[in-house]
Amino acid sequence: MALDRPLLRVDGLRTYLKTDGRVIKAVDDVSFSIKKGETYCLVGESGSGKSITALSIIQLLPRFVSSHPGGQVFFDYRDQLARHHLVDMLTLKEERLREIRGSRIAMIFQEPMTSLNPVFTIGEQIIEALLLHHPSMTYPQARERALQALQQVSIKDADQRLDDYPHRLSGGQRQRVMIAMAIACEPDLLIADEPTTALDVTVQADILNLMKTLQRSRGMSILFITHDFGVVAKMADKVGVMRAGKLVEEGALASVLTHPQHSYTRALLDALPENLPRPAGHEAETYETPLVSARDLQVHFPIRKGLLRHTVDRVRAVDGVNLQINPGEIVALVGESGCGKTTLGRAILRLIEPSAGQVFYAGSQISSLPKTALRPYRKHMQIIFQDPMSSLNPRLTIETMLTEPMKVHGIGRSHQDRIARAEETLKQVKLDPDYLWRYPHELSGGQRQRVGIARALVLNPSFIVCDEVTSALDVSVQADVLQMLLALRDERNLALLFITHDIGVVEYVSDRTLVMNAGRIVEEGPTLKVCQNPSHPYTQRLIAAVPRVATVNRSQHIN
Numbered sequence: 001m002a003l004d005r006p007l008l009r010v011d012g013l014r015t016y017l018k019t020d021g022r023v024i025k026a027v028d029d030v031s032f033s034i035k036k037g038e039t040y041c042l043v044g045e046s047g048s049g050k051s052i053t054a055l056s057i058i059q060l061l062p063r064f065v066s067s068h069p070g071g072q073v074f075f076d077y078r079d080q081l082a083r084h085h086l087v088d089m090l091t092l093k094e095e096r097l098r099e100i101r102g103s104r105i106a107m108i109f110q111e112p113m114t115s116l117n118p119v120f121t122i123g124e125q126i127i128e129a130l131l132l133h134h135p136s137m138t139y140p141q142a143r144e145r146a147l148q149a150l151q152q153v154s155i156k157d158a159d160q161r162l163d164d165y166p167h168r169l170s171g172g173q174r175q176r177v178m179i180a181m182a183i184a185c186e187p188d189l190l191i192a193d194e195p196t197t198a199l200d201v202t203v204q205a206d207i208l209n210l211m212k213t214l215q216r217s218r219g220m221s222i223l224f225i226t227h228d229f230g231v232v233a234k235m236a237d238k239v240g241v242m243r244a245g246k247l248v249e250e251g252a253l254a255s256v257l258t259h260p261q262h263s264y265t266r267a268l269l270d271a272l273p274e275n276l277p278r279p280a281g282h283e284a285e286t287y288e289t290p291l292v293s294a295r296d297l298q299v300h301f302p303i304r305k306g307l308l309r310h311t312v313d314r315v316r317a318v319d320g321v322n323l324q325i326n327p328g329e330i331v332a333l334v335g336e337s338g339c340g341k342t343t344l345g346r347a348i349l350r351l352i353e354p355s356a357g358q359v360f361y362a363g364s365q366i367s368s369l370p371k372t373a374l375r376p377y378r379k380h381m382q383i384i385f386q387d388p389m390s391s392l393n394p395r396l397t398i399e400t401m402l403t404e405p406m407k408v409h410g411i412g413r414s415h416q417d418r419i420a421r422a423e424e425t426l427k428q429v430k431l432d433p434d435y436l437w438r439y440p441h442e443l444s445g446g447q448r449q450r451v452g453i454a455r456a457l458v459l460n461p462s463f464i465v466c467d468e469v470t471s472a473l474d475v476s477v478q479a480d481v482l483q484m485l486l487a488l489r490d491e492r493n494l495a496l497l498f499i500t501h502d503i504g505v506v507e508y509v510s511d512r513t514l515v516m517n518a519g520r521i522v523e524e525g526p527t528l529k530v531c532q533n534p535s536h537p538y539t540q541r542l543i544a545a546v547p548r549v550a551t552v553n554r555s556q557h558i559n
Contacts, residue, residue: 005076005086006033007221008057008189013071015049015056026052028245029070034189034238039215039222041232041253044242045268045474046445050225053242054191057223058105059089059097077104078188103133106182108175110194115178116166122150123162126181133185149180153210172203179207183214190215191223196231200336201501205545208234227474229272230504230547233257241265257549271479272549273504289363290324291495292348292381292463297321297357297367299340299347317343319519320357327462328493330486332510332527334501334542340519341499345465348497349381350374361463379409382456386468388448392440398426398451399436402458409459425454428491429484446477453481457488463495470505482509503546507531515539 015027027049034040042050055061057073073089077100089097101107109115117125126146130137137145143162150158153176166174175195182190192211196204208231215222224235232239233253240250241262249262260266269275299318302311317340325331333341346352348359350366359367366377385391392401402422403415412418423433429450440448449469456464466485470478486509488494498510506513506527513530515523515538523536534540 007036007038007076008223009033009072009074010053010057011072011074013053013056013073014069015052015061016067016069017052017061018065018067025245027056030242030245030247032238032240032247032250034221034223036188036221037215037219038237039224039235041224041226041236041239042242043226043229043232043239043268045227045476047244048242049245050242051193052245054107054193054223054225057089058101058107058191059092060101060107075100075105075189099133102129102187103185104187105189105191106185106187107191108178108182108193108195110197116174118166121163121165122169122177123147126150126177126184129181130184145184146180149184150177152183152214153177153180154206155180172199172207175199175203175207176210179210179214183218183220186218187220189221189223191225193225194227195224197226197228201503201542202336202545204231205547208547211235228547229257229269229475229549233549234547241268268475269549271476273479273482273502273508274549276479276483276508278508285326285328287326290360291327291329291362292497293322293324293360294344294348295322295358295360297344297347297359298355299343299352300355316519318347318354321516321519321521323514323521323524325463325495325497327495328489329512330489330496330498330510332506332513333497333499333516334503334506334513335516336501336542339516341516342467344516345383345467345497345499349383349465351383379405379411379459380461381463381465382459382461383465383467384449384452384456384469386471388445388452389440391452392448392455394440396439397436398422398438398440398454401451401455402426402436405455406458411459422454422458425458428457428488429454430480446473446481449473449477449481450484453484453488457492460492462493463497465497465499467499468501469498471500471502478505485509503531503543504548515542 011031013027013030017024017026030053032040042053044050068090075087075089077085077087079085123143123146126149127142130142130145147158147162150161155161155173155176169177196207199207214220226232236253238250239253239256240247241264243264249256249260249265256265260269297318298320300314300316303313303315304310305312321344335341343352347354354367358365361377361381366374399419399422402425403418406412406418406421412421422436426433426435431447431450470481473481482505489496500506510527512525513527514521515530515536517538523530523534523539530539531543534543
């Protein structure tokens with residue numbers, strides 16, 4: 001390979017998609033290059049064209065809906081005899097593409113559970129790829145190479161995991177398996193499409209460190225697609241910023257983060273929680289009785305085995321939690337997946353029945369009330385779910401979703417009065433009242449989340465559990481939602497239990513922070529103290545694992 005020739009060069013790439021009789025310019029005249037051993041981060045919001053660019057490079061888009069009216073994708077292909085050929089991926093025949101895909105260019109997809117075949121073991125899936133690209137390799141040799149790949153990605157008990165099915169692995173383990181499968185054939189270019197989005201911050205840190213280690217040991221190039229600037233700061237050598245199918249800015253990492261030239265890049269950086277204008281300090285009032293409190297709250301799930309399904313043990317999802325939340329206070333609840341955060345939030349609302357302990361609302365004990373007696377409290381205690389698409393009924397209009405709860409709880413003098421209240425609530429969450437007559441599928445992810453917030457607000461509650469409400473949102477939409485929740489807190493004196501794993505969001509939005517691990521609260525206190533000077537080893541590990549962007553000097557990017 002010529003020393004000055006990049007491994008990958010994308011020139012004027014155009015990818016158009018046909019849908020419902022329309023043509024969408026998903027990628028529109030994009031050019032960039034990646035050198036051997038370099039990491040190029042492609043960053044932007046949902047729909048910007050990042051993933052379509054990657055799928056165009058590797059030619060995995062369906063031919064009947066996609067076309068390339070312009071551009072070239074040159075790849076320095078190294079064959080089995082280590083000879084180099086400069087090929088245009090857009091013009092190669094399918095047979096040649098199959099030789100390159102998996103062997104010389106590998107891809108890690110965002111959701112490993114949908115990428116791994118549930119009916120084959122982990123080992124069978126890695127071995128299949130090896131035998132396909134190395135016909136001379138024997139089955140025992142392929143199995144040994146698959147085992148080595150699992151060991152390289154730090155899978156514990158790799159020899160046993162080789163014969164496990166995907167459903168028996170955690171999310172982080174499945175993502176490691178995807179990386180093992182990708183590196184097994186020793187590719188020259190690894191395309192990673194949001195490989196850590198759904199992972200806990202500590203698992204994400206492990207995966208990112210693993211990828212950098214593998215890159216250094218193999219001289220591998222990486223095209224890393226993400227919307228997380230913290231990940232960009234940790235991984236990138238060069239950065240390209242995409243918007244509406246175009247590459248609006250690119251450059252070296254330090255240059256883009258500290259001296260962004262394009263207004264869109266500046267807007268993305270300004271929308272990061274650490275760069276948002278700090279809200280005015282919320283005055284902590286003293287209350288004799290907290291609005292919501294829990295005493296020794298426990299939620300245990302039985303483990304049943306045997307023919308008669310006898311209970312042999314219990315999963316202690318929530319194991320003796322004490323907490324209190326005052327009116328107008330935002331309390332963050334942080335911890336890794338499986339620590340019990342969501343179970344605790346739902347147990348407080350009695351969407352899950354506690355096994356033991358007590359829950360109080362405004363001094364009244366509600367944990368043992370029958371369901372009929374609990375109903376009057378429902379309108380005061382609401383929840384906003386993590387995934388608005390799965391929590392909104394696709395058959396109902398937004399109008400029905402907002403007015404039915406009001407009717408059940410006797411709010412509003414008439415249907416027209418309830419519609420007027422629903423319109424006013426939509427305005428509060430910055431949606432046009434005309435959205436009342438739409439269905440969930442007609443809205444974007446950010447708009448659906450605003451509807452979820454509106455549905456919680458229409459009953460005029462005093463306490464809301466926010467369960468990972470910004471985890472699936474783009475950074476600019478996340479900023480809008482966070483600022484909106486803070487404004488609503490001030491207007492209505494709302495108390496929020498804010499469940500999240502994003503420490504940047506915690507620092508921006510919350511007054512106090514509770515850290516949860518294995519069903520217990522291991523640390524609590526004022527947010528800045530917990531985040532900047534954690535005392536518990538678990539909290540210290542969480543904070544240390546957070547990828548951060550150095551605070552951008554805002555005066556540097558004012559036109």
